[in-house]
Amino acid sequence: MTNDFSALSRRRFAAGAFAGAASLALPTAALHAQSRPVLKAGDQKGGLRALLEAAGGLEGLGYDIQWSEFPAAAPLAEALNAQAVDSGPIGDAPLVFALAAGTKVKAIGANRSDSYGTAVLVRPDSQLKSAADLKGRSVATNRGSIGHYITLKAITAAGLQPEDVNLRFLAPADAKLALTQGSVDAWATWEPYTALAETSGHARVLASGRGLLPGLSYLAATDAAIAAKRPLLQDFLQRVVRAQRWSLRNVDAFSATLARIIGIPPDAAKLQFERRQQKWVPIDAKVIADQQGTADFYRQVGLIKQPLDVRGTFDLGFSAQG
Known part of the structure; x- marks a missing residue:
């Protein structure tokens, strides 16, 4: 089937989404650049790099990390598809979209969090009170994103159909502007964008993902990277897991570092971190069943055209016991 990612994502990807990538390594890395392996790590705003830096999780690396940051999952998935990055964090719904589009990736580690911050937002003065009020209204979000997913879950739970809302597919920065300027009625997004919009007074939550997602x-990692760089990916995953545990024990220190790295106010950084309560979990039967439910829902609402059996999209050979 054809790739369902937006034309905007494609143009930004083609224009050089990786221009801001930076290498993180030991001070002697420059002397050994030809001998040290490189892991090309994709990231999303507020993601793994901030976590690892705050927790000291990049110390003692036996390889270099080349970071590329993306504003959302769709351009990250494009980068994985092009093998421009080896690995990156991606939500359950965007992963379904990527796999249905033929991207050769597998999930190598899983985490669960409170879904409240994945939400449909409206302006503070909006007259909309519930998801049912979105009938005939416009909602901005990324196509195939977790924001797209929460929009569809919220309106179908309220008895509406996908065609009852007017979806406008925009990147997060453009969607936020559209909401604040009044050119859309709602914006469906995720953390840290939700916390930033709330704490700045620009939006309130109309419908959250809690109880729906x-x-x-x-x-996730590309099939090629798994074949060629499995030890690096295993080490990287375990470093992320250890860093996550550290962050839950050091909320203030982590929130301050997160705010500095991703450029948002400390109160927004702390809010989104505290309420997510993100924890890495084994890829077990429950995880696989929940992921299958996401794929089945996307098939039900017509966003993917063929049934997708998710069992083959997990690599169970990696350990999240950091």
């Missing part, structure tokens, strides 16, 4: 996201 399984709260799953993954560390």
Whole structure:
């Protein structure tokens, strides 16, 4: 089937989405650049790099990390598809979209979090009170994103159909502007964008993902990277897991570092971190069943054209016991 990612994502990807990539390594890395392996790590705003830096999780690396940051899952998935990055964090719904589009990736680690911050937002003065009020209204979000997913879950739970809302597919920055300027009625997004919009007074939550979404996201890796760099990916995953545990014990320190790295106010950084309560979990039967439910829902609402059996999209050979 054809790739369902937006034309905007394609143009930004083609224009050089990786221009801001930076290498993180030991001070002697420059002397050994030809001998040290390189892991090309994709990231999303507020993601793994901030976590690892705050927790000291990049110390003692036996390889270099080349970071590329993306504003959302769709351009990250494009980068994985092009093998421009080896690995990156991606939510359950975007992973379904990527796999249905033929991207050769697998989930190698899974985490669960509170889904409240994956939400449909409206302006503070909006007259809309519930998801049912979105009938005939416009909602901005990324196509195939977790924001797209929460929009569809919220309106179908309220008895509406996908065609009852007017979806406008925009990147997060453009969607936020559209909401604040009044050119759309709602914006469906995720953390840290939700916390930033709330704490700045620009939006309030109309419908959250709590009780509607399984709260799953993954560390995904390309099939090629798994074949060639499995030890690096295993080490990287375990460093992320250890860093996550550290962050839950050091909320203030982590929130301050997160705010500095991703450029948002400390109160927004702390809010989104505290309420997510993200924890890495084994890829077990429950995780696979929940992921299958996401794929089945996307098939039900017509976003993917063929049934997708998710069992083959997990690599169970990695351990999240950091």
